[in-house]
Amino acid sequence: MPRHRTYGYRRIWALLRRKGHKINRETVRRMMRQMGLSRPKIWHKPKRPKRVEKMRPVEPNRGWQIDLTSFVLSNMTTLYLVMVTDCYTRKIVGWTLDRRCRASEWVSALRMSLESQGLMSKELCRNLVVRSDNGSQPCSKKFVEYLGKAGVRGQYTGYNAPDDNAYVERVIRTVKEEEVWPNLYDSLSEARAAIEDYINYYSNEGIHSALGYLTPSEFAAAHNTLAAA
Numbered sequence: 001m002p003r004h005r006t007y008g009y010r011r012i013w014a015l016l017r018r019k020g021h022k023i024n025r026e027t028v029r030r031m032m033r034q035m036g037l038s039r040p041k042i043w044h045k046p047k048r049p050k051r052v053e054k055m056r057p058v059e060p061n062r063g064w065q066i067d068l069t070s071f072v073l074s075n076m077t078t079l080y081l082v083m084v085t086d087c088y089t090r091k092i093v094g095w096t097l098d099r100r101c102r103a104s105e106w107v108s109a110l111r112m113s114l115e116s117q118g119l120m121s122k123e124l125c126r127n128l129v130v131r132s133d134n135g136s137q138p139c140s141k142k143f144v145e146y147l148g149k150a151g152v153r154g155q156y157t158g159y160n161a162p163d164d165n166a167y168v169e170r171v172i173r174t175v176k177e178e179e180v181w182p183n184l185y186d187s188l189s190e191a192r193a194a195i196e197d198y199i200n201y202y203s204n205e206g207i208h209s210a211l212g213y214l215t216p217s218e219f220a221a222a223h224n225t226l227a228a229a
Contacts, residue, residue, distance in 0.1 A: 060086055060089050064084055110130065
């Protein structure tokens, strides 16, 4: 499937096993290499020093990250996508897509996140930290005031340190690789429908190596089962 075109051999192996195919992981790796479906290993430069510690929440709704990206329609109109990710489950808990990228759109994405997770009081939000970069929207009076009214603690990344927001950055990259870049949308409504459909797929069908090759929904359900035991 087009959505799997960026998958490495480990994830393809996990998908095959989920579909009932008993196959060795190294066999998948060898076959993909022979078919020209593998890429050379990328050697990354040494990591830059971080200004804040990596978020390591131990349960859902304790650490979220929010960020913005953009892409264009077929007529070259720019659209702005704001996404909120739960760092524990990797789930996209809220988002907005619009022609503008004001603080209002960031507030809307965060409001959707709180509503989708049932965090509708300051008491329920008291342990939640939302991390963003130092852009004009998350630093705006409107966004900061909304955090305070909701009872959410805001946190900023270090300057020139995008790795501090690595969870949401990775999710945005996945959305663009698997949905946005392979397609071309003619209207805002068409783009919104496609993004919504993909986010549903991502949460309920997209497997993650960091989650033991479970989907975000499966991982959250497993956590809830253990917590209730």
